[in-house]
Amino acid sequence: MKQSNSFVLVLLAALFAGCTAYQYYAIESPRATFPKYRTFAWLPAADTTGHYSDIADEKIKDEVTAQLERRNLKLEPARPDLLVRYTIQVNDRVRIYNRPVYVYGPRTIYHGVTRNRYGRYFYFGYPSNFMVYVGDDIERVPYREGTLIIDLIERKSRQVIWRGYGIGDVDDPQRAINDIPRVVEGILNKLPIVPAEDFHKLLISHATVNVPQQARP
Secondary structure (H helix, E strand, C coil): CHHHHHHHHHHHHHHHCCCCCCEEEEEECCCCCHHHCCEEEECCCECCCCCCCHHHHHHHHHHHHHHHHHCCCEECCCCCCEEEEEEEECCCEEEECCCCEEEECCCCCCCCCCECCCCCECECCCCCCEEEEECHHHHEEEECCCEEEEEEEECCCCEEEEEEEEECCCCCHHHCCCCHHHHHHHHHCCCCCCCHHHHHHHHHHHHHHCCCCCCCC
């Protein structure tokens, strides 16, 4: 377990630590219809399975969950509209899916943290093989050294409809864990759903700007 935790700290240090600035961008499928999505649940982390600490896994899932709930999406493991997963990559390369499909086997053992701090389950349950399809527009996955990738998957179609990236250069490994919330927030700010409180502020600001001034006597 200590070896596993050490490995993820190296990954996260390479991703987040000591960066004065981060780069964020996202790819969205034209099939995505964000206004209709109401609920979400988690799939196990991709590629980093078995190589991350519970602390890092919990911080990533907690922050992503909080950011999605700010956008009026509800954590609902039973029949979610969206499925969420994350990947940590440390390299300079471009990944191309030869077959743009990845498969979760039946009754997958969930690694990492299964519940959030309020006792709610993170994961969507699937009794048989669950295939997820990556569209042609999202199939080619560029990433630089130190990249956190977050996928949103439409459960009914099993297609990736949005993928966000957070990129940071390697410098000082001391701030790795603490920077997770900042990086997750930066990625999900690229999501085309405005947080509820920000939307209300925009309405108030717009109403204030458009209030007609009283005519002077």
